[in-house]
Amino acid sequence: MNSNKPIYITQPMLPPLEEFIPYLQQIWDRKILTNCGPFHEQLEQALCDYLGVKHISLFTNGTIALVTALQTLRIVGEVITTPYSFVATTHSLLWNGIKPVFVDVDPNTLNLNPDRIEAAITPQTTAIMPVHCYGHPCDVDAIQKIADNYNLKVIYDAAHAFGVQDANGSILRHGDLSVLSFHATKVFNTFEGGAIVCPDAKTKVRIDQLKNFGHVGEVTVVAPGINGKMSEFNAALGLLQLKYIGQALASRKKIDAAYRKRLQGVKGIRCLNDAGEKIANYAYFPVMVDAGYPICRDELYQRLKDNGIHPRRYFYPLISDFPMYRGLPSAHKENLPVATAAALQILCLPIYPDMDMSVVDEIASFIAAQ
Numbered sequence: 001m002n003s004n005k006p007i008y009i010t011q012p013m014l015p016p017l018e019e020f021i022p023y024l025q026q027i028w029d030r031k032i033l034t035n036c037g038p039f040h041e042q043l044e045q046a047l048c049d050y051l052g053v054k055h056i057s058l059f060t061n062g063t064i065a066l067v068t069a070l071q072t073l074r075i076v077g078e079v080i081t082t083p084y085s086f087v088a089t090t091h092s093l094l095w096n097g098i099k100p101v102f103v104d105v106d107p108n109t110l111n112l113n114p115d116r117i118e119a120a121i122t123p124q125t126t127a128i129m130p131v132h133c134y135g136h137p138c139d140v141d142a143i144q145k146i147a148d149n150y151n152l153k154v155i156y157d158a159a160h161a162f163g164v165q166d167a168n169g170s171i172l173r174h175g176d177l178s179v180l181s182f183h184a185t186k187v188f189n190t191f192e193g194g195a196i197v198c199p200d201a202k203t204k205v206r207i208d209q210l211k212n213f214g215h216v217g218e219v220t221v222v223a224p225g226i227n228g229k230m231s232e233f234n235a236a237l238g239l240l241q242l243k244y245i246g247q248a249l250a251s252r253k254k255i256d257a258a259y260r261k262r263l264q265g266v267k268g269i270r271c272l273n274d275a276g277e278k279i280a281n282y283a284y285f286p287v288m289v290d291a292g293y294p295i296c297r298d299e300l301y302q303r304l305k306d307n308g309i310h311p312r313r314y315f316y317p318l319i320s321d322f323p324m325y326r327g328l329p330s331a332h333k334e335n336l337p338v339a340t341a342a343a344l345q346i347l348c349l350p351i352y353p354d355m356d357m358s359v360v361d362e363i364a365s366f367i368a369a370q
Ligand SMILES: *Cc1c(COP(=O)(O)O)cnc(C)c1O
Pocket: 061, 062, 063, 064, 085, 086, 088, 089, 131, 157, 159, 160, 180, 181, 182, 183, 193, 194
């Protein structure tokens, strides 16, 4: 490759440093550092407006938000989820003493396959936790229908889905709760951070109590809460980042289009989830390396790395292959053939707002030339 600097799967979005100084000055002047201060409140409102959702509660990170979302709805027993995600999805279940039940994914979207959910429901099932994988919307209508039929809650792990919309608005309106991550590697970051999106004020009150030790006022504690509060520093970062999100998404969209164009017709390479005219966030650029390609996925991965390009195999290994999950009956490979095959073919190529188009060209040409 021409570039001598390594190219990683992502580079965090960072606005000009001098623009952050006035925010810091305000924090220093006010001496309010946390506990739902003014920046925390402003960011919650700004995100509701930007995302088009009713209520949002900010968190210290997405994982604590997932753990708290399950507490909010008092989920127990078994939860149906996907093996094709980041481990935090199911770790949040184990932290609540809940048994994950893995269901296979759809071969096109790699999201939880609704056709497989019913067969996994038992008397212990209380909820479904799907993931909008790579920011591609789940089949929310089919999932809701099953949830309604069986009286189950739906909590979306929407860590990849910041800003994604369907025909009627934000994808975060679906289910009982949606959980966002604002980690450094995500489309919108507050260095570390996360949020729960909920449809009603009453639920928001419970979430706000749970993320603050269960405190209500000075002397009353109503629930065994946790400390999940986002600090004023992180909230200020969020307010500044939000000014640049439109620019960042536009840039990601261009890179996505360029990859698709350059990789079109490369035998054995299939680009996933073309958003077309839909409002997407281009958080990832996943391709499947199948048998028609001259070398296997791991060989391509290695050759790219040897040339300074560092894609990631999200999600390999599957969550269901990790030691704390693989003993579960639902973790067997025969139960998860689509996810198992996908984990061996997937490669997520570098994509981030500041990426040079010449680098996109280089990566695509390299892939086409093997
Ligand atoms: C990033 C991520 C999380 C965890 O978010 P953190 O903010 O890093 O705790 C959860 N689920 C998925 C699918 C993720 O990609």
